[in-house]
Amino acid sequence: xxxxxIINFLSFFLNIQVEMADTFRSDGKIYVVILVALIILIxxxxxxxxxxxxxxxxxxxx
Amino acid sequence: xxKKIFNILYKYLKIDLSLKHLFLSVALYLVSxxxxxxxVFDFNEIYEFEIWISLFWIVILFVxxxxxxxxxxxxxxxxxxxxxxxxxxxELIVAKLIYNFIxxxxxxxxxxxxxxxxxGNLFLSKHFFLLLFLGAFSISNCLTLxxxxxxxxxxxxxxxxxxxxPIIIPILKILIDISKVSHINPSxxxxxNDFYILILINIIAVSLSYILFNYLWKN
Amino acid sequence: xxELKNLKYIKLFSVSLLIYAFIGGFLFDVPALPILNESxxxxxxxxxMWFTMIFLLLISCINSFYFISRKxxxxxxxxxxxxxxxxxxxxxxILSGMIWAKxxxxxxxxxxxxxxxxxxxxxIYLSYFLLRSSISDEIKKAKISSxxxxxxxxxxxxxxxxxxxxxxxxxxxxxGNPGFNVYDMNAQLRMVFYPSxxxxxxxxxxxxxxxxxxxxxxxxx
Numbered sequence: 001x002x003x004x005x006i007i008n009f010l011s012f013f014l015n016i017q018v019e020m021a022d023t024f025r026s027d028g029k030i031y032v033v034i035l036v037a038l039i040i041l042i043x044x045x046x047x048x049x050x051x052x053x054x055x056x057x058x059x060x061x062x
Numbered sequence: 063x064x065k066k067i068f069n070i071l072y073k074y075l076k077i078d079l080s081l082k083h084l085f086l087s088v089a090l091y092l093v094s095x096x097x098x099x100x101x102v103f104d105f106n107e108i109y110e111f112e113i114w115i116s117l118f119w120i121v122i123l124f125v126x127x128x129x130x131x132x133x134x135x136x137x138x139x140x141x142x143x144x145x146x147x148x149x150x151x152x153e154l155i156v157a158k159l160i161y162n163f164i165x166x167x168x169x170x171x172x173x174x175x176x177x178x179x180x181x182g183n184l185f186l187s188k189h190f191f192l193l194l195f196l197g198a199f200s201i202s203n204c205l206t207l208x209x210x211x212x213x214x215x216x217x218x219x220x221x222x223x224x225x226x227x228p229i230i231i232p233i234l235k236i237l238i239d240i241s242k243v244s245h246i247n248p249s250x251x252x253x254x255n256d257f258y259i260l261i262l263i264n265i266i267a268v269s270l271s272y273i274l275f276n277y278l279w280k281n
Numbered sequence: 282x283x284e285l286k287n288l289k290y291i292k293l294f295s296v297s298l299l300i301y302a303f304i305g306g307f308l309f310d311v312p313a314l315p316i317l318n319e320s321x322x323x324x325x326x327x328x329x330m331w332f333t334m335i336f337l338l339l340i341s342c343i344n345s346f347y348f349i350s351r352k353x354x355x356x357x358x359x360x361x362x363x364x365x366x367x368x369x370x371x372x373x374x375i376l377s378g379m380i381w382a383k384x385x386x387x388x389x390x391x392x393x394x395x396x397x398x399x400x401x402x403x404x405i406y407l408s409y410f411l412l413r414s415s416i417s418d419e420i421k422k423a424k425i426s427s428x429x430x431x432x433x434x435x436x437x438x439x440x441x442x443x444x445x446x447x448x449x450x451x452x453x454x455x456x457g458n459p460g461f462n463v464y465d466m467n468a469q470l471r472m473v474f475y476p477s478x479x480x481x482x483x484x485x486x487x488x489x490x491x492x493x494x495x496x497x498x499x500x501x502x
Contacts, residue, residue, distance in 0.1 A: 028319035032384045036323045036377040037303065040330070043373045044484070051492055058498060204436070211429055215415055224411055228404035229433065232440045235397075259439055266435050274428045277349045 066149055070157035088129040092173055095121050100180040115241050118177055122197065123234055125173065126166055130205040131212065131222040146279070155206070155275040159268065162202040170194050189244050197237050200260055203267040204229055210271075210278055236260055288490055291483050298480030305473040312467060316385055323381045325473050329481035330374030331399070335441070336482050337367035337489060338406075342434040345427035357423035358496050360430060361413065366489040368406045370481075375399060394445040401440060405433045 078085055099117055145154060174194060205226055212222040237260075240253045306325040314321060344360035347353075378396070379389045390396065412429055416422040 029317075029384055030319040030322075032320040032380060033307070033322040033326075036380055037306070037326050039376055039380070040326050040373050043369075043376070044488075047369055048488065048491075051488075051495060055495055058495070058502070061502075207428075207432055211412075211425055214421065214425055215412070221412065221415060224408040225429065228401045228408060229436050231397075231401055232436075232444065236444075259443055262443070263436065263439050266439070267432075270432050270435050274349075274432060277424065278428050 063153055066153050067157045067160070070145075070149060070154065071161055074157070074161050084132055088125065088132060088169065089172060091128055092121070092125045092169060093176055095124060096173065096177050096180060103181075111245055112242060114181065115245070116238055118173075119197075119234055119238050119241070121177070122170060122173060122201075123230060125169060126198075126201045126205065127223060127226055127230070129165060129169055130162055130202065130209045131219060151276045151279040152272060154279070155210075155271055158210075159203060159206050159271065162206050163199055166198040166202045167195065170198050187245075187248070189248050190241065193237065193241055193244070196257075196260065197233075200233050200237075200264050200267070201230065203264050203271065204233060207267070207271040207274060207278075210275060214278070233260070233263060288487065291486055291490075295480055295483035295487055298476045299484065302473055302477035302480050306477065309473055310469055312469065320381060320384060321470075323377065324470065325477045327374060327377040327381055328474070329478040330370050330377065332478045333481045333485040334367045334370040334374060334402075337363045337370065337485050338402075338434060338437075340489075341367065342431055345430040348423060348427045349431075354419065354423055354500070355497070357427060358500060359493060360427065362493045362496050363489050364406055364409060364430070366485055366492060368403060368410075370485060371399065371403050371406075375403070398441045398445060402437055405437065409433065 099121065103113075103117075149157075171194070174190075208226045208229065209222055212225060215221050236256050240256050240260075243252050243256075302325055306322050311319070311321050341360040341363035344356045344363065348356035348360065378399075382391065383389050409426060409429060413422055413426050416425060
């Protein structure tokens with residue numbers, strides 16, 4: 001039983017290793033959606049950060 | 063108004079005839095561009111219709127941008143003031159559109175003559191000359207306002223390229239598509255839609271040039 | 282700050298619609314299609330970018346038109362601000378679209394009329410910024426760039442709205458059909474898609490208003 005468990009454990013890792021290259025295609029490509037949503041959010045945050053920085057610079061100059 | 067437009071056209075023609083180097087420089091630009099293609103490509107490669115026609119339109123694109131930017135370059139400020147008092151902006155822009163169209167048409171015919179002389183004229187047809195006519199019409203309509211815009215800026219030779227490329231790409235794409243398709247199947251049904259889009263683009267370009275040049279011209 | 286006065290409802294709508302879109306976008310049922318799989322949910326985040334971009338460009342074009350008819354510099358500042366935010370959304374749209382394309386069509390970029398249209402749009406507006414930066418005189422800059430803005434937007438209409446529908450495309454809605462028809466999009470998708478579009482449009486307006494205040498202050502200094 002213990003041996004079986006170890007084999008299961010190992011094969012679990014092996015399986016993951018095989019699927020590693022394809023992470024983004026696993027689970028019906030849901031990770032693509034997450035990646036896209038993250039890119040859009042991060043993009044918007046960076047843009048807002050830039051605007052805020054410009055405002056701060058202007059306040060310093062005054 | 064028609065009389066005045068003819069008057070302006072006549073003046074432009076006279077200037078261009080007296081300053082021969084303007085037309086000659088553009089023609090030389092054209093000839094050397096075609097000659098580069100001749101040197102670089104093998105005749106067997108260029109024998110394929112797709113490459114032949116695409117290269118031809120690309121040459122046309124560069125030549126028309128250069129020539130139309132030149133058409134506003136040679137006008138000095140004094141002459142502009144002179145025009146400003148004599149003619150209304152709408153007359154000027156109509157004259158400019160017509161003049162650019164004729165100028166491009168002449169250039170295109172020189173181009174097709176030289177191009178087919180060097181690279182073979184196996185693909186010329188009646189349709190192709192009609193297409194050349196249509197191409198000169200749409201390219202000149204789109205570029206005239208752009209050249210008027212870039213005329214107002216210093217260092218305009220770079221600006222006109224940047225401003226006109228993205229606007230001219232769709233027209234060039236449609237023209238190349240029409241010429242490819244009509245070579246294989248020269249019937250009206252195939253090119254009908256593309257043709258209507260081209261007409262639509264021309265209507266937009268001409269009407270906007272006519273309206274917007276008023277605002278651009280006044281100082 | 283009169284620009285920020287009417288912002289309350291826009292902020293409220295934007296936040297609530299986007300929260301709804303992000304929850305619904307990940308959790309609600311979607312039609313099971315081959316190749317697309319779950320990545321059909323990207324529709325809720327990728328396509329609204331383009332809607333927002335076009336909407337902001339339209340506002341920018343209207344403001345340019347106001348400038349040349351009313352000759353007030355504020356309209357030009359507005360049009361510049363809306364354009365810059367629109368271009369930002371356009372870049373987000375291209376980035377997200379590239380990733381979606383990689384996992385469904387197999388490559389980051391394909392020669393597709395819609396992709397070409399979006400690339401040309403970005404090129405046109407990048408050259409608009411270049412045009413602005415090459416003129417130093419304020420009034421002249423405003424005048425010339427407004428003229429170019431109106432002309433460019435008008436030339437974009439056949440490029441974006443008509444051309445992709447007439448040629449073959451990997452995108453849905455090509456070949457004579459209007460953008461999204463009954464076959465491409467069912468009620469389930471619409472229930473999240475339209476709120477998401479509205480939410481992103483309101484977000485775009487919100488960001489533009491903030492940036493507008495910044496640009497107006499910069500002009501005054």
